[in-house]
Amino acid sequence: xxxxxxxNSGLRVSALTLGTMSWAGDTDEQDATDLLRAFVSAGxxxxxxxxSYADGRAExxxxxxxxxxxxxxxxxxxxxxxxxxxxxxxTVDTSRNALLSGLDASLARLGTxxxxxxxxxxxxxxxxxxxxxxxxxxxxxxxxxxxxxxxxFNGWQTAKAAAVAGxxxxxxxxxxxxxxxxxEEELIPAVEDAGLGLMAWAPLGRGVLTGKYRGNIPGDxxxxxxxxxxxxxxxxxxxxxxxxxxxxxxxxxxxxxxxxVSLSWLLSQHxxxxxxxxxxxxxxxKEILDAQLTPLPPEISRALEDVSEPS
Numbered sequence: 001x002x003x004x005x006x007x008n009s010g011l012r013v014s015a016l017t018l019g020t021m022s023w024a025g026d027t028d029e030q031d032a033t034d035l036l037r038a039f040v041s042a043g044x045x046x047x048x049x050x051x052s053y054a055d056g057r058a059e060x061x062x063x064x065x066x067x068x069x070x071x072x073x074x075x076x077x078x079x080x081x082x083x084x085x086x087x088x089x090x091t092v093d094t095s096r097n098a099l100l101s102g103l104d105a106s107l108a109r110l111g112t113x114x115x116x117x118x119x120x121x122x123x124x125x126x127x128x129x130x131x132x133x134x135x136x137x138x139x140x141x142x143x144x145x146x147x148x149x150x151x152x153f154n155g156w157q158t159a160k161a162a163a164v165a166g167x168x169x170x171x172x173x174x175x176x177x178x179x180x181x182x183x184e185e186e187l188i189p190a191v192e193d194a195g196l197g198l199m200a201w202a203p204l205g206r207g208v209l210t211g212k213y214r215g216n217i218p219g220d221x222x223x224x225x226x227x228x229x230x231x232x233x234x235x236x237x238x239x240x241x242x243x244x245x246x247x248x249x250x251x252x253x254x255x256x257x258x259x260x261v262s263l264s265w266l267l268s269q270h271x272x273x274x275x276x277x278x279x280x281x282x283x284x285x286k287e288i289l290d291a292q293l294t295p296l297p298p299e300i301s302r303a304l305e306d307v308s309e310p311s
Contacts, residue, residue, distance in 0.1 A: 001014045001015055001016060001042055001043030001044055001045075001293075002014070002015040002293070003015070003043075003045065004197075004273050004274060005197070005273070006117075006147075006170050006171050006196075006197035006199075006273045006274075007170050007171060007191070007194075007195050007196040007197035007271075007273065008170075008195035008196075009147065009168065009170040009171075009195075009197070011076075011116070011117070011146075011147050011170055011171075012045075013045060013046035013076060013199075013273060013274050014043060014044045014045040014046050014274065015267055015274055015275065015293060016039075016044055016046075016263075016274065016275055016276075016277055016288065016293075017044075017046040017047070017048050017078075017199065017274045017275065017276040017277065018035065018036070018039045018044055018046070018047045018048065018277065018278075018279075019048050019049075019201065019276045019277060019278035020032075020047065020048065020049045020053060020058045020061070020062060020278070021049075021050075021053050021058070021278050022278060022280045023049075023053065023054065023057070023058040023061045023062070024053070024054035024057035024058050024060070024061050025054050025057075025058075026280045027280050027281070029061060029064070031280070031281055031282060032061050032062075032065065033065060033069055034282040035279060035281075035282055035285050036062075036065055036069050036070060037069050037070070038282060038285055038286070038289065039285065039289075040070050040074055040075065042289045045074070045075055045076055046075065046076045046077075046078065046116075046274060047062065047075050047076070047077050047078070048077075048078045048079075048173075048199070048201075048276050049062055049077070049078070049079050049080075049110075050079055050080035050081075050083070050119075050121060051079065051080065051081050051083075051084075051102050051105065051106050052080070052083045052084055052085055052121065055084075055085075056105065056106070056109050059079060059106055059109040059110050060109040060110075062077070062110055063109050063110040063111035063112070064111075066110070066111055066112065067111075072112055076116035076117070077110065077112070077115050077116050077117075078115065078116060078117035078118070078119065078149075078199075079103075079106045079110070079115050079118060079119070080118070080119040080120070080121035080151055080173075081094075081098070081099050081102030081103055081106065081118070081119075081120070081121060082094040082098060082099055082102065082120050082121045082122055082124065082132075083121040083122050092121075092122045092123075092124045093124065093127070094120050094121075094122070094123075094124040094127050094131075094132040094135075095124075095127050095131060095132075095135075096131050096132075096134055096135045096138075099120065099132065099135035099136075100135050100138065100139070103115075103118060103135075103139055103144055103145070104144075107144065113143070113144070114143055114144055114145060114146060115144070115145050115146070116145075116146050116147060117145065117146070117147045117148065117149055117170070117171060118136065118139050118144070118145035118147075118148050118149075119148070119149045119150060119151040119171070119173060120132050120135075120136060120149075120150050120151065121151045121152065122151065122152045122153075123150075123152070123153050123154070123157050129160065129161060129164065130164065133161060133164065133165045133166070136148040136165070136167075136169075137165070137166065137167050140167060147168075147170045147171070148167075148169055148170065149169055149170055149171035149172055149173065149196070149199075150169060150171075150172050150173075151172070151173035151174075152173065152174065153172060153174075153187075154186065154187060155185070155186025155187040155189065155190040156186065156190070158172050158187060158190045158191060158194065158196070159190040159193065159194060162190075162194035162195075162196065163194070168195075169194070169196060170196060170197060171196055171197045171198070171199050171273065172187065172191050172196050172197075172198055172199070173198075173199045173200075173201055173276070174187055174198060174199075174200065174201070175200070175201050175202045176198065176200035176201075176202075176203065176266065176269075176272070177200070177202055177203050177204060177205045177209060177262065177266060178205065178209060178243055178247065178262055178265060178266070178304060178308045179205035179206075179208060179209060179235050179240050179243055179244075179308065180202065180205065180235075181308060181309070181310050182310065183198070183200075184310075185310075188269075188270060188271045191271045192270060192271045196271075197271065197272075197273030197274075198271045198272050198273060199273055199274050199276055200266055200272055200274070200275050200276060201276040201278075202276075202278075203262065203263055203266045203275040203276065203277065204259060204262055204263070204277070205235050205240070205243075205244075205262070206222070206231055206232050206235055207221065207222060207232065208232065208235040208236065208240060208244060209243075209244060209247055209258060209259065209262040210257075210258055210259045210262075210287075211244060211247070211248050211251075211257075211258040211259075213232075213236060213244075214241075214244060214245075214248065217236075242307060243304075243307055243308045244258070246303065246304055246307045246308075247261050247262055247304065250296070250300050250303070250304060253300075254296070254297075254300070256291075256292060257287065257290075257291065259287055259288065259291055260290075260291035260292055260293065261296065261300075261304075263275055263277075263288070263291055263293055264291070264292065264293050264294060264295060264296055265296055265301060265304060267293060268295050268296070268301070
């Protein structure tokens with residue numbers, strides 16, 4: 001698997017990042033073991049998690065696999081702090097106390113004394129940005145984190161954070177795919193101007209770009225889940241469906257899969273360092289690892305961009 005630099009930094013990550021949002025939930029320990037082993041065997045190096053994933057249990061599951069399944073030095077690990085979910089309600093707190101306490105708890109669960117990238121998971125309008133950044137800087141200075149970044153910040157928030165940090169931020173995380181191209185408006189120009197790398201989450205349009213929802217909703221899919229359905233439903237509307245059909249047509253003409261076409265388009269976009277995929281099962285990961293991940297013909301890319309152009 002291709003290894004790519006993150007922005008202007010010396011950090012290199014795999015073109016695909018193994019996301020763990022479903023771990024300790026839909027993905028049990030055996031499947032997680034198989035996922036991690038297959039991902040690393042295919043050349044994957046970067047794992048993404050967060051303290052908020054399954055209330056820390058996803059981090060703990062990763063920690064239980066380090067050493068037995070893969071060594072700590074075989075992978076780079078990113079985690080995030082500043083967000084929690086309780087009773088379906090999301091709480092953001094990026095105060096210095098909350099962030100640093102969260103990081104120490106994350107390190108304990110992961111069973112490591114450092115993470116490769118640490119992210120403030122969301123913008124907090126109630127906390128001065130300088131305070132949030134001071135926590136990131138302290139983590140870097142004390143060796144708890146090798147690099148730092150921001151997650152789910154918009155364009156001006158990212159630009160401001162990079163400008164006032166006083167230390168290098170290396171990455172920004174944001175949703176980006178053929179079904180969600182809002183990042184192109186302000187975020188990607190800001191990321192490129194600041195020398196950051198974009199780590200794109202939901203690169204498959206929350207699973208919709210794989211084509212599995214064409215015609216019906218599979219019973220084992222997120223869209224069939226009472227809690228997770230609202231996460232997918234916006235991308236099952238008429239316009240996203242036209243994009244999915246265009247991707248499927250392109251894939252058929254190229255002899256590739258819709259998944260491959262979607263990821264290949266994304267990885268060719270300006271500023272993108274890695275696509276953060278979140279397979280829940282080894283079968284899903286195999287389809288991802290079988291993708292060619294090579295640039296699309298220019299005329300195909302232009303056609304897909306025309307049909308997916310934001311309103």
